[in-house]
Amino acid sequence: MNKAAQAVETTAVESADHEEIRRVFAAQRDTMLAWRQSTAAERLGRIQRLVDAVRAHTDEIVEAGAKDFRKPPEEVHLTEILPIYMEAKDAQRHLKKWMKPEKVAPTRMMVGTKGYIQYEPKGRALIISPWNYPLNLSLGPMVSALAAGCPVILKPSEMTPHMSALMSRLIRETFDETEVAVFEGEVDVSQTLLDLPFDHIFFTGSPAVGKIVMGAAAKNLTSVTLELGGKSPTIVDETADIKAAAQTIAWGKYTNNGQTCIAPDHIYVHNKVREDFVRATVEALQKAYGDSADAQQESPFLARIVNANHTARIKGLLDDAKERGGRVLYGDTVDESDRYIAPTLLTDLPDDARIMEEEIFGPLLPIIGYDSLDEVIGKVNDAPKPLALYIWSKNEKNIDEVMHRTSSGGACINHAVVHFLHGHLPFGGVNNSGIGNAHGLFGFKAFSHERAVVRTRFMLARMFFPPYTKLTNFIIKILPKSL
Ligand code: NAD
Numbered sequence: 001m002n003k004a005a006q007a008v009e010t011t012a013v014e015s016a017d018h019e020e021i022r023r024v025f026a027a028q029r030d031t032m033l034a035w036r037q038s039t040a041a042e043r044l045g046r047i048q049r050l051v052d053a054v055r056a057h058t059d060e061i062v063e064a065g066a067k068d069f070r071k072p073p074e075e076v077h078l079t080e081i082l083p084i085y086m087e088a089k090d091a092q093r094h095l096k097k098w099m100k101p102e103k104v105a106p107t108r109m110m111v112g113t114k115g116y117i118q119y120e121p122k123g124r125a126l127i128i129s130p131w132n133y134p135l136n137l138s139l140g141p142m143v144s145a146l147a148a149g150c151p152v153i154l155k156p157s158e159m160t161p162h163m164s165a166l167m168s169r170l171i172r173e174t175f176d177e178t179e180v181a182v183f184e185g186e187v188d189v190s191q192t193l194l195d196l197p198f199d200h201i202f203f204t205g206s207p208a209v210g211k212i213v214m215g216a217a218a219k220n221l222t223s224v225t226l227e228l229g230g231k232s233p234t235i236v237d238e239t240a241d242i243k244a245a246a247q248t249i250a251w252g253k254y255t256n257n258g259q260t261c262i263a264p265d266h267i268y269v270h271n272k273v274r275e276d277f278v279r280a281t282v283e284a285l286q287k288a289y290g291d292s293a294d295a296q297q298e299s300p301f302l303a304r305i306v307n308a309n310h311t312a313r314i315k316g317l318l319d320d321a322k323e324r325g326g327r328v329l330y331g332d333t334v335d336e337s338d339r340y341i342a343p344t345l346l347t348d349l350p351d352d353a354r355i356m357e358e359e360i361f362g363p364l365l366p367i368i369g370y371d372s373l374d375e376v377i378g379k380v381n382d383a384p385k386p387l388a389l390y391i392w393s394k395n396e397k398n399i400d401e402v403m404h405r406t407s408s409g410g411a412c413i414n415h416a417v418v419h420f421l422h423g424h425l426p427f428g429g430v431n432n433s434g435i436g437n438a439h440g441l442f443g444f445k446a447f448s449h450e451r452a453v454v455r456t457r458f459m460l461a462r463m464f465f466p467p468y469t470k471l472t473n474f475i476i477k478i479l480p481k482s483l
Contacts, residue, residue, distance in 0.1 A: 018192045021153075024181045025124065025196050028151040031178045032123045032199070035149045040096045046146045046179065050139065051088045053174040054081060057166065061135060064162035068134070069339070070304040075255060080135040083421070089139050090423045090440045091147040098147070098444050101453070108483055112460040119448040121149030122223065123199030127383055128190055128213065130205045131157035131306055132259045132361075137227075138167055141202045142180065144443025150200065154182045155190055159306055191216075198222050204261075205229075207384075207432050214435075225436035225446045227261075228429050229359050232388040233380050234264040234416065235402060237373065238272040240392035244414070248282035249390075250288065252416030254343055257303040262388040262410070262417050265359065266366040268376045274369045278345060281365075282330050285343050293333045297340055304339040305362060311339045314362035317355045321346055321364075324353045329367065342370075351379075373398055380406045384432035390416045409433045443473040 007466045023221045054061070062080060065071035071080075074388045079334040101116040138156050154171070156164040161184075168182040175181075183189050194216035196199070203213045204227040217224045236245050245249055253263050269277045289299040296302065315334050318341070323330065331344030347367050355366055370376050380389065389408035393399050399413055409429035410419040420427055426437035436446055463475060 017116070018189075021183055021189070021192050022196070024177050024183075025153065025193075025198075027178045028124050028153070032121070035121055035151065038121075038149045039275070040099055043147055043149055044092055044095060045413070046175075047091055047143055049174050050142065050146065051085060053141065053170050054084055054135075057170050060132070060390040061163070061164055064160075064166045065135075067162040068131075068160040069259075069306045071256065072301050072303060074301070075303065076135075079255065080133055080465060083136045084139045084143065086421070086423055087143040087439065091143055091444070094441065095147050098441055110454065112456065112458040114455045114457060116453050116455075118453050119148070119445070119449040120432050120451050122447055122449050123150060125152050125447055126155070126193055126196075126198040126201045127152055128155045128201070128203045129157060131159035131263070132256060134163040135167065137204045140202070141225075141438060141443065141446075144438065145200075145202070145447045146180075147444045148447035149449045151178065152180045153193060153198075155193055156182065156184060158184070158186045196220075200225070201337040202438075202446060203227065207222065210434070225428070225438065226434045227438060228387065228425075228430070228432065228434040229261045229361070230386045230433040231260055231265040231359050231385055232386045232390070232408070233376075233383075234267045234390040235373075235376055235392065236267060236269040236273065236277055236397050237391075237393040238270040238394060239394040239398070240273065241394070241414070242273055242276045242280050244276055245392040247284045248416050249392075250281055250284040250313065250343075252367055252390075254285070254288065254302065254363065255417075257305065258365075259303065259306065259361055260417065262420060263361075264365070264390055264416055265386075266356070266368060268368050268370050268379070271369040271371055274367070278329055278347075278367060281345060281367075283416065285330070287398040293331075293342060296342055297333065297335065297338065302340075302343075302363075305341065306339075308336065308339065310362070311336050314341055314360070314364060317358065317362075318344065318346075318364055320354045321349055321366075324350050324354060326350075326355070326366075331363075335373070373401060377402065377405050379468075385409070385430045387429045387433035388412070388417070388419070 062073045062076045065076040099119055101118050104115045106113055106115060127141050134157055142152055156167055164184050166308045167312055168184055171180050171182045197220040200223050201213060202225045203210060203216050207228045210226040210228045214224055234249060249264050289296045289302055325348055326346050327348040329345040329347055330344040333342035341363050343363050345365050345367055349366050355364060385407045386408040389411045390404060391399055391402045391413055407430055412419055419425055423440040426442040427439035428434045
């Protein structure tokens with residue numbers, strides 16, 4: 001194959017100047033104060049500028065995706081650019097309503113007052129984004145921050161330098177640095193940013209770094225949204241539509257070549273349908289990417305692994321699995337020089353194989369046969385709460401059992417990964433897979449403070465002012481019964 005033509009370009013990251021970071025952060029203070037009074041029209045104007053910039057740079061975005069890790073152009077359009085348009089459209093449709101003070105009925109104690117929630121912009125926001133969907137996971141939260149009226153500093157990932165450099169340029173051309181600024185660089189840049197007293201930090205990345213971010217945020221009591229990762233289990237029971245399950249799981253797993261936070265990580269499949277499922281998954285992979293090992297490696301629809309370290313990490317998971325008795329059902333081609341590992345199905349994996357403990361984030365798919373759904377639920381509950389969980393079944397009782405006896409950030413019943421695209425649902429994890437939510441109204445709320453406001457109409461509270469009288473004591477007696 002023509003590897004030269006397909007080569008993934010590498011480039012060095014230019015690290016931001018740390019004094020410059022502090023200067024821009026200080027300069028965003030006036031913007032933060034001014035934007036407290038911003039109207040929906042002004043906020044939407046900023047979002048529109050961002051959308052127009054993305055549209056104007058579409059070809060370069062596709063090119064950057066290819067240069068960083070050979071992301072297929074179709075996947076750049078569908079999974080990087082489209083979600084930003086969707087996020088922006090949702091804000092355009094609903095922002096006026098989201099911004100309106102939300103009236104609440106008075107409790108009995110509060111008779112004589114009006115209560116409402118005022119959504120005020122939290123203030124200066126820091127967005128730290130990962131490499132796997134670098135544009136989507138940087139500009140998507142940025143739309144939410146702008147909708148909420150917050151100026152932003154973005155720190156994109158150093159692992160996708162072409163996309164990060166492009167975003168940096170795109171933002172510089174579109175916004176004044178006091179509105180939105182980008183600082184590229186490695187961990188040291190993140191650390192300098194994390195020392196600053198931002199009003200909100202929106203972090204997307206691994207649970208390990210999420211803990212560092214939350215620790216740093218604690219020093220300034222800054223609120224956080226943590227969009228983290230983990231091992232998202234998929235269950236295919238004996239009643240499932242096997243062909244639909246296999247095709248959809250293969251699509252969910254191999255889009256971005258397994259480097260998706262909500263990709264099905266491993267599959268529990270009922271032993272009665274296990275062989276059928278493996279056969280259908282192989283068919284789905286061959287249809288999507290070619291029916292020989294060479295054809296798959298040359299397929300323009302399979303992204304590369306992001307860098308040599310991650311290629312070695314995933315190869316390490318595969319080697320460890322095989323050493324511990326894991327059996328390869330399909331795939332197994334490894335070409336480190338091309339940052340390529342074939343879509344690989346594995347089975348017979350002991351629970352302590354590394355692949356069963358660490359987030360895979362690559363093209364390996366463990367398939368675990370089961371007889372008892374109880375046992376599967378037990379395994380899911382023994383692991384940290386995942387970001388997503390998928391159940392394939394036609395049996396309502398089984399669906400109900402899985403949905404009510406497990407916990408995960410999000411879930412799909414007879415589908416995979418698409419809950420990310422549903423802008424009216426909160427997107428986020430739970431505990432180890434994250435804290436807080438993104439998307440639509442939930443993204444707007446992440447960057448907004450819900451200010452509780454009580455406005456007095458008539459002053460019943462006077463009854464409780466000193467000097468305390470017999471009437472006060474009488475009210476104290478009857479009050480608990482009248483709440
Ligand atoms: P990562 O945690 O290594 O890096 C994320 C960001 O944090 C990068 O910008 C990086 O420069 C910065 N960073 C790294 N180390 C840091 C440190 N010590 N201090 C401060 N900042 C630091 O994650 P990644 O490898 O870029 O992305 C993969 C992970 O992200 C996976 O776990 C995946 O599941 C998760 N993820 C989650 C979502 C979601 O929406 N929940 C989406 C995509 C990826």
